[in-house]
Amino acid sequence: MIDYELTDQEKALKAKAAELAAKEIAPQAKVLDEASKAEVCVLMKNNLKKLAAAGVLEAGLADGSIDLISAYLVxxxxxxxxxxxxxxxxxxxxxxxGAIALFGTADQKSAYLAGLKSADKIGALAYSEADSGTDLGALASTAVSEGGNWLLSGTKDIVMNAPIADVLLVLAWTDKSAGLEKGLSLFIVEKGAAGLSVGAPIETMGLRGAPIASVALDKCPAKAILGGEAGKGYEQVTRLLEMGRVTVAAMCVGVGTACMEKATAQAKARKAFGKPIGAFQEVGFKLADMFTQNDLGRTLSLRAAWAYNNKENDAPILAACAKLFSGEGVTMVANMAMQIFAGHGYLKGTDVERLYRDARFGEICEGTTEMMRVTIAKPDLDRFASR
Ligand SMILES: Cc1cc2nc3c(=O)[nH]c(=O)nc-3n(C[C@H](O)[C@H](O)[C@H](O)COP(=O)(O)OP(=O)(O)OC[C@H]3O[C@@H](n4cnc5c(N)ncnc54)[C@H](O)[C@@H]3O)c2cc1C
Structure with missing residues (x-):
């Protein structure tokens, strides 16, 4: 029998996150979206503190593991x-x-995890570069061992949280001749390290409330290699980003649900030809499609999260399916919401305009939809070939 029920603990966590989000976070969304980049940094730190105080920032994060169902729900x-x-x-x-919890040494966990959970410290992951997004083999950043230190050099051009980060995980070559799987390492770099400079906050189309910047490293001494051993960076980043597809899907379904709720309210309130626009089949069908898309996205994501929590072999593929479906789904859902609001949604500063811009990142973030299809097709083709 298939059990779709969340546990009482999971229901309570979801309800706590929903209450906090509605009361404390939602009223800040438009403010953050329209704030100057300097204000964004201050406002976001406050928001992270609020999430931490309510115990939802750390949802799913444990020593040595991640509960992806909890992470998804929140x-x-x-x-x-x-x-x-x-x-x-x-x-x-x-x-x-998550990277520190999964791959860090005992000392690294005790140095950083408590601070990240309480938002006393803010973290960031810097792996991609101007010429290396999907293709990690094209990375240019290097780490050279000198006098007992690893000195990092290179530039990471788009890093979420860089302007407010206290601890950055930075991917760089320790031995390029060893190839992708053995030659990369993930380094812990602390704010204020010599040779570390964070660029001015970057303007983006959506997610404008998030602090994003480039990070330049000029012979910057790393605090440590994550996990203490060189050559594990590719495996660590790959495992983390594969799990992360479930959490990107959470963003997509969350934004999609907001689009649906706002469009439904508009379909009831807005009248044309003497009746609510929702009474027109063309509008009602859009709401039906939005609901279906969100519900399937949620179901698929929780299926993938469950597979990870239960160590199923197919978990990374299911996570790719969840991200693919939810990423493309939220693009469609946001488009339908915009169509229902029509001209009054297209105006700058409306909720649906912000959601439309935010939604578009779902298909790009940490594995494009193209790469999700490549990831899903490969084992399918392998299975087919063995028959
Ligand atoms: C808002 C935002 C926040 C970000 N935050 C971070 C962060 O915190 N840390 C970080 O390191 N990076 C971050 N990034 C960068 C992000 O990870 C990359 O943009 C993403 O991985 C895609 O890489 P790319 O943009 O270089 O695209 P590319 O890799 O150049 O891809 C371009 C196009 O080619 C296609 N393509 C490439 N290779 C293949 C292939 N083999 N088969 C089929 N199609 C292919 C892609 O699907 C895509 O359509 C962020 C980006 C943004 C916009």
Whole structure:
């Protein structure tokens, strides 16, 4: 029998996140979206503190493991209120905190995890570069061992949380001749390290409330290699980003649900030809499609999260399916919401305009939809070939 029920603990966590998001985070979404980049940094730190105080920032984060069901549930609720806040929270607690929880040494866990959970420290993961997004083999950043230190050089051009980060995980070559799987390492770099400079906050189309900047390293001494051993960076980043697809899907379904709820309210309130526009089949069908898309996205994401929690072999593929479906889904859902609001949604500063911009990142973030299809097709083709 298939059991779709969340446990009482999971229901309570989801309800706590939903309440906090509605009361404290949603009212900040428009403010963050329209704030100056300097204000964004201050406002986002406040939001992360609020999430931490309520105990939802650390959802799913444990020593040595990540409970992806909890991470998903909280992610969807926060994203429904403000996708920028979730993506910043996720970069700190899941991308940086998760990497340390999964791969860090005991000393590294005790040095950073408590601070990341309480938002006293903010984390970031810097792996991609101007010429190396999907293709990690094209990375240019290097680490050279000198006098007992690893000195990092290179530039990471788009890093979520860089302007407010206290601890950055930076991917660089330790031995290029060893190839992708053995030659890369993930380094812990602390704010204020010599040779570390963070660029001016970057303007983006959506997620404008999230602090994003480039990071330049000029012979910057790393604090340590994550896990203490060189050559594990590719495996660590790959495992983390594969799990992360479930949390990106949470952003997509959260934004999609916000689109649906706002479009439904508009379909009831807005009248044309003497009746609510929702009474027109063309509008009602859009709401039906939005609901279906969100519900399937949620179901698929929780299926993938469950597979990870239960160590199923297919978990990474299911996570790719969840991200693919939810990423393309939220693009469609946001488009339908915009169509229902029509001219009054297209105006700058409306909720649906912000959601439309935020939604578009779902298909790009940490594995494009194209790469999700490549990931899903490969084992399918392998299975087919063996028959
Ligand atoms: C808001 C935002 C926040 C970000 N935050 C971070 C962060 O915190 N840390 C970080 O390190 N990076 C971050 N990034 C960078 C992000 O990870 C990359 O943009 C993403 O991985 C895609 O890489 P790319 O943009 O270089 O695209 P490319 O890799 O150049 O891809 C371009 C196009 O080519 C296609 N393509 C490439 N290779 C293949 C292939 N083999 N088969 C089929 N199609 C292919 C892609 O699907 C895509 O359509 C962020 C980006 C943004 C916009």
């Amino acid at each position: 992610g969807e609720e926060i994203s429904k209120a403000c996708a920028s806040t979730y993506m910043s929270a996720r970069a700190s607690s899941f991308l940086a905190g």
